[in-house]
Each structure stands twice: as structure tokens, then as C-alpha cells.
Amino acid sequence: MTYITSGKVLRVLLYICWMAESGVKQPLLTESLDVAPKTNQKINHRRRFRRCKSAPLAEFTPGELNGKDGSLPRSESIFNKLHPSIRKVAIFLFLYLAVGAFCFYIVRHQIAGERTDGVLDSVYFCIVTMTTVGYGDLVPNSVATKLLACVFVFSGMALVGLMLSRGADYLVEKQEVLLVKALNLRPKVGPTETTEEIETQKVSYKCATVFIFLLVLIVVGTAFLTIVEKLDIVDAFYCVCSTITTLGYGDKSFSTKAGRIFAIFWILMSTLCLAQFFLYIAELNTEKRRKELVRWVLTKPMTNVDLEAADLDDNGIVGAAEFVIYKLKEMGKISQEDISVVLEEFEYLDVDQSGTLSTSDISLAQSS
């Protein structure tokens, strides 16, 4: 964790706090850039180009496509206050565990191993299978249960994937905000701070949040195994490591009733937490490489050949927007395909075929 300096973390904390308090939802970056020039005019000495300030990332929800969603009145229960993607994941998880527990409860006599309570064991077996920990303290010992376990491990993996892609990132962001509020920090974003830096810090801060949460889970798990399952401290730590990595040798596992109740929640949280941590590390690496590429593209000297290639409308000069497209393409941010698709739309909108869009094109389009 050498790349996360405490200063960086603090600045991100402050930034996030400020975002949270000003009620900004999305997009964080666009808004903050609009604010920066106002607070410090000195940086702006050569800026002649306006920021296309009202072109944020379109707030797209599939519901808007048919225009039906949003008009429905909604009850204000806590469940409905949840983010839609979290709600979806929660429903899937509930269904998975309900169906899984039911199935394995029915065939509970065809599962060999250390038993505690019928329903509890079924749910515990579901969680151990779904997260692919697979201790082996409970194993299916009939053809039917073996095939059932195969079905549940594949669907469980898909569900874990869904959780990681939809829910986890959102929850980590929420946690950050809560943490900042608890620490009672106030915004002090410096004007010299570029949003690029903030974005990278955001990822490394998420990384740090998950890491702290993971450490807490490891400590709690080790303590629990020592106190409740009566394992010695090394065995407890070894069992914790073997569980969160989904290794699950199975020589040490949760064998008491209390242990299994704890395990249901703890295994799910800790395995997801470690997976999310690895995902953030990967994101940090990608971010770093992307920034190197951006720096390289920007410092590359411009030649006449580049100039000709960048000249989209073939008028001999390269405008600011043409230059932006050319460079972003070099950076791999956008592809020729992206440009072509939008250009086709442009040619369709350019009713008077002047090569530019103006208010006359808009009124012509509306009248026709």
C-alpha cells in the first residue's frame, strides 16, 4: 500500500465530503471542472475555449427508453430507497438462498458431514458452495445432491459476479461518505488540484476503504474462531485466510451452531471484499497505464502528416475540436466507429447541408 500516502487519502476524503454535501450526483468530474476556473482566474490566462458545460454524461436509465418508468408512485419503504442495482442484487441473493436452502433441506439426509441444525446447515452449505469456499465439512453423497451442488455452484458464481459488478462499488462509495461524515471533515479542495488526480485518488481511496474493511473482517473472523470455535490463534488466522480466498481446505471450518450463523454473513462479506479489493488494484494499474499513454500522446510532436490526418472537414486547417478528436483517438479513448456513427447523425441533422449546425438547422428539422 505504498502508493497511498495519507495526504492523498485525506484530500480524497475532503473531496468526497464536498461532493456529498453539495448534493452533486453525477457526473462528479464535469461539475468540478466548471467550478475550478471561477475560484481561480489565474490559471485561465490562455483559455479561449468554452467548456461544453451542459453536456454531462447523459443520465441514462433503460426505463427512459419507453418513457414509462418514473411516473409510477412509489411507497417510501427502506427497501425502495435502495439503489435499483442493489435492490436487484438483494432480490437475486434472497431468491438464490431461499431456493438453495429449500432444495438442500429436502435432501439433507443425502449430505454427509458435521451437522448442527437442518435449515441452518442448508443455508450454510449454500453460502459455502456459492462463494466456492467448499470446505468439504458438508459434502453431497448421492447422485441427486452432487448434481444439485454443480447447478448451485455455477449459478452462485454468476450471482457473485453480478454482486461485484453492480452492488459492491456502490456500497464502497456509500461507506466513504459515511466515514467522512463520522470524522466530521470539511471540504478544502485546492485550486491546483486537477480532476485527473482526483479520479486516481478516488480509486486508491476506494482501495484503501476496502482494505480497511477487509482487515476488520479478518480480525473479527480470527477472534470469533478463537473464542467460539476454540481454535488456537494460528489455526484461526489460517482458517480465515483459507476462507476469504475461497481456498477452503476444510481441515478447519465452522462446526458449531453459533459459528455457522456467523459464517453465513462473514463468508459472504469477506470473500466479496477481497475480490473487490483485487478489482480495485487492477483498476489502479489500468489507470496508471492509461495516464502514461495520455502523457506520451500529448508530448509527441505534431507533424504536417498529423495535421492533414486530423483535418476532419478537409479545409486545410485543424480546429480545436478536430484536434481533440484526433488526440483522443490516438489515446485509444474513442474509435473511428464512434466518430462515424455520430458523423452520420450530424449529416442527417445538417438539413441545409452547410457543413455546420446552426439554429436554422434546428428550426428546419422541427418544421419538417
Add this chain to the structure above:
Amino acid sequence: MTYITSGKVLRVLLYICWMAESGVKQPLLTESLDVAPKTNQKINHRRRFRRCKSAPLAEFTPGELNGKDGSLPRSESIFNKLHPSIRKVAIFLFLYLAVGAFCFYIVRHQIAGERTDGVLDSVYFCIVTMTTVGYGDLVPNSVATKLLACVFVFSGMALVGLMLSRGADYLVEKQEVLLVKALNLRPKVGPTETTEEIETQKVSYKCATVFIFLLVLIVVGTAFLTIVEKLDIVDAFYCVCSTITTLGYGDKSFSTKAGRIFAIFWILMSTLCLAQFFLYIAELNTEKRRKELVRWVLTKPMTNVDLEAADLDDNGIVGAAEFVIYKLKEMGKISQEDISVVLEEFEYLDVDQSGTLSTSDISLAQSS
């Protein structure tokens, strides 16, 4: 696999074959678009904008940053012919297994369970730990080995992550090309085919390739366990499923010498294969949602407010390039930050401050 029609797969096969034969490396999309208009002029009836044809994704290698790499003479062994990222992964994997096997061989008397051969068991234990299968047929039973296993499972997970992010995708692409060559197919890319379609098909084709490879691995694994390890067919299939998902209950595992030699290669390949398959499924979903968003942004009617916001240089009219930037920003492809960074570079390059770049700016920059 309902979304992959045989026609689609075939078209991608053809496309990939064509790319492979024409020797095109990167970027696939840019090149193919330049070719399309030449072969079919009819589509082009309203196209007034040139494709910035020589602005491909910059072929960036970190070595170019210091200008040292590439000048070194290299021996032409097979190992050196490998893609750099594959080579890196292979070195890491070799080091990991060498160090792991050595460590666990030293402490082999502190590992309990079914033994076959000292070195073989150490490598097998390494693979089972690294992929987080963790059967539990071999378990560490001293403090030192337990802590060693903890270290190796975390570093193994990181290594598997590296393999998935660097090597696997590249290998799948290679496989496709080989498959196409073996089937002796010839390119017949239709002119009506957009590159967007090709891109999506590329992902779904990769998905199909991995799926086929996974099926082969499942069949081979099941057959091997039935014949060599003398398991009945259901148990063999159950053991295969429990292994490739890294579940590893451990009631059924590889206990013979031949079985463990096979397991070393088979476990590594099959677990990576399934993980890669899930990654491709996720990529397909992202692609699908991205396309929905693009369609939504493009069909949204343009208003005077949009027009004003898109007008980057504030001259009252919106050029093609400005329109492209505005729409790509709405699609979330690029951020305000990306634009700002490039605009700063533009203002620096625009020596005569005309608001456009021309050959005079280039010569002024070179002379100064």
C-alpha cells in the same frame, strides 16, 4: 448461448481470417473502415467528412518512453517470439511454481494427507492452492506450513489475476486464428457490415471459443477421472465441476501419480478458462448496455440549448468535430477532463493564436 447465432459466428470467423491474412495488427477497426468506402461507393452518398485515417490508436509501448527498447538485438528462440505480456506471465508462473514447489518440498513432512511423490505433490499442492481449489486432500499441519499456505494463496490469486488480465485474452485470439486456418475459411466481409456489429461479434465469438474449449476440458477431465482415477461417471463430473469452479469440496480428488501430473495442467487451464468465460459474458453485457446508451443519445432530438452547449469555440455554429465531441461526451465515452487536457496542448501548439492549427503553426513551433 442463444445470442450467438451460427451466422454471426461464421461472419466473425471470416472477418478474423481476413484480418489475419492481410497482416493487420492493430487497430482492427480503423483499418476496416477505411477499406469499406472504397469497395462500395453507394453507401457513401452523403459523406462529406474524411475519416482521420492515419490516426490509429498509437502503438504505445512503455519502452518507447525512454527510447532504449527495440534497439537491442534479440535471439530468435520460440520463447522470445512470444507476446511480451505472455512471456512476463510465463516467467512469473514458472518462478511461483519453482519457489512454491521448493518451499513445500522442504516442509513436505508437515503436510498431511494422501502422498504420492515428494516433488509432484509439492507442485500439485501449489496449483491446488494458487487456483484456490483447495481440495483438502493435502493439508498443512504445522504453524510454518499453514502460514506458508496463506502467503501462497494470496500471491497465487494475484498471479491468476495477472494471467486473466494479460495473457488469456491474447491466447483466445490466437486460438481463433488457428481454428479459422484449420477450417480453411476465406474472407467474405460484406459491405453492409458495420464495425460496431463486428466488434460485438468479436466478443461473442471469443465467448464461444472459450466455451468450446471449456467443454473439451470438462469432457477430458471427466474421462480421465473415470479411466485413471476409477471414479464412476457422476462422481467424475461432480469432481470436474467442483474443480473448475474452484469449489474443491475435496471428497473426490486426484490421488494417483498419473492423476496429479494431469491435474497440474488441467486444473490451471480449466479454472482460468471458466474465469475467462465469465469475464467475456460480463464484457458482452457491458457492450450491450453501451450500445443501448449510444442509440439513446443519437436519437435524442437536438435543441437550441444543446447547440449552444456543443459550440466549443463560441462562434455561434457547431462544426462536425464539435458535434462529435458533444455527443461522445453525452455517451460517457470521454470526459470533460479528457477534452481540457487536449485543449491545453492545442493552445500551446497554436503559436499564432489563430484558434486553428495550420502548417504555419508547425513551422513556427519547429523554428522556435
